[in-house]
Amino acid sequence: MSEQPTVIFLDGDHLSIDQVTAIARCGAEIRLTPKAAEQVRRSRALVDRMVRERRVVYGITTGFGKFSDVVIPAGDIRRLQENLIVSHACGMGEPYPTEVVRAIMALRINALAKGYSGIRKETLQLLIEMCNRGVHPVIPQQGSLGASGDLAPLAHMVLVMLGKGEAEFRGKRLSGAEALHAAGLAPIRLEAKEGLALINGTQAMTALLAIALHDARILMESAEVIAAMTVEALRGIPKAFDPQLHLTRPHPGQQESARRLLAHLHGSERTTAPGELRVQDPYSLRCIPQVHGATRDALEYVWAAVTRECNSATDNPILFPDTGEVISGGNFHGQPMALAADFLAIAMAELANISERRTERLVNPQLSGLPGFLTEHGGLHSGFMITQYTAASIVSENKVLCHPASVDSIPSSANQEDHVSMGTTAARKLRAVVANTARVLAIEYLAAAQAIEFGSGRLGDGTQRAYEHIRRAIPRLTEDREMHTDMAKAEELIRSGVLVW
Known part of the structure; x- marks a missing residue:
């Protein structure tokens, strides 16, 4: 950064x-x-x-x-x-x-x-x-x-x-x-x-949005390399990220996500070709560019809207010294920011939703082929069992928080102010969704690093860097310990921006 x-x-x-x-x-x-x-x-x-x-x-x-x-x-x-x-x-x-x-x-x-x-x-x-x-x-x-x-x-x-x-x-x-x-x-x-x-x-809602956007961009880039680690841990098929496929549906975010995934996986010996283990991967792996890319496009739209708002006159009335005019209008109305906050909250919640599904695939032995809950001594040890519970709880909380505030309005000032934006409510909810998304990604990051321990072969250029970052801070899980400490450390790592390059 x-x-x-x-x-x-x-x-x-x-x-x-x-x-x-x-x-x-x-x-x-x-x-x-x-x-x-x-x-x-x-x-x-x-x-x-x-x-x-x-x-x-x-x-x-x-x-x-x-x-x-x-x-x-x-x-x-x-x-x-x-x-x-x-x-x-x-x-x-x-x-x-x-x-x-x-x-x-x-x-x-x-x-x-x-x-x-x-x-x-x-x-x-x-x-x-x-x-x-x-x-x-x-x-x-x-x-x-x-x-x-x-x-x-x-x-x-x-x-x-x-x-x-x-x-x-x-x-x-x-x-x-x-x-x-x-x-x-x-x-x-x-x-x-x-x-x-x-x-x-509109400065309260815009302040919340600006900070949330800064954090959301870090999470967006971090999610790509964390997802790539999961692809390796599950021996996924990177052919689904081939540029020629994504040229046929040219959403900018989708193309950028696919490009980044391939860059992170470059040189990896942990992935497979179509038909080697399976013909195609489940959606939570195969559709990463489409889902992450949609969030990326939403983030870019909201970034531009909030940047404009940061540099706007949102007063009433507006004074024009050049002409001496004073015009009463509605520049104070927060609807542009309300819609932006709700949109970004939904987009970030989807980043968390697909991350939680990837975590489930990592810890579920029927889906991963790995030791159940990523522990070699299941029964005596629970391993990553409850980390997935926590991720599931958080994504469910996000779904409640994503109920849009911007569609609500209530008259005020004796009906003089008869339509309002609820933009600050939307922005406050967004702040919570972004924080929750960081926690869900932290859980996937931990689980992917643990799952990688059960395989062999060279990691990709980007995934190797991400793996080294987490292992410098958090050791491999060999027996049950207080997982909330590891989860908090992983969240702090992500928020610090070390996975952004």
Whole structure:
């Protein structure tokens, strides 16, 4: 995996998913480009002009949601923005992990850097400094409908900027005011439009998606070499991965999966030709390119969609400094991300489903021709029996989690907001599915390595590397031991990216 820079410059247009993950997990520092600073200045000047001219503009001189027709007196414009934050901070449940909070902050900074939201530079700079100095707001996971954006989660983020709410700083959970003070920062008072600019967006769901995508790509590449190990352990037929076959059905993911499988198996003495042991393999081996490839294509689609969202203005209204126009619309609606999250969850669950079926073939002596449950002393020892139970349990859990959130909607704000995306619910489920898929692949990885011990002959170029990685961390199973420790180590190996090349 490539190393990310310690400083990432944001301009609103070029933030990548890998950079989001570097900020979230590696503590990369955020800075604005000069272009972004100028964009912010110009959009703020437009807000100030509208306030001076006492124009009636949603969220600047009016109330919110159902109260959008209520005009706010000039003397209450500041109070309006603070009221918005404290009233909308209605999240419940467990807080998001720090990596998700940091991704949320980075994505909101990038959206505001586009210069369509009207925030002041000093307000945006406070959010940047909070992220850079490790002031991480406590943001509950429940409460977002995914339109208007992620209002409740983002409101909890902004509370800390006001010296309210709670934040984590250097491992301690403090009040917002205490956390700012400990980091050498001071709370800010919001001016016109700023509260709305900070919370009207899809950054919670997009943060979850970006991190899940980063992990899903690692799992995708890892699944190919793990599957290739299983092919060798079961003396499978790599002719099913022949490029000329896949040219007849030219899905890009299918072709790439077949190519990678052949590369991993290159030089192997553990595979067979058609008719040598069997005419053709079962689907869980023969159809790896078709199943893995479909997941790969889904991942590519979602990657592109989330990259666009990372660099989008998801506020309302949108300010256009060049023309002086202010347009109310629906850029906050999370439907593109909701559909993407549900799609990727289904695709990753299938990666786990076929992996579990391969594990079953490895441990079942009637299917593998290997010692039952991959132990030479069955009866006294149970070997890999219960690892397959665990995989089966996890894939069944994934099937429940894959019920789509994006087809649901419930009216809110007295029916003014009468269709919502449930995108954050979809993204939260996706995060769980991706984590579960890593665990299922870890079980196959362990079982395939164990099954390989019962054969002989050279392994393929890629499978040999994968085998060496796992054996450096986890020894062969010769008698029963606490398998959960091995499973956790295998999962950690996969997540680290050592199987990606």
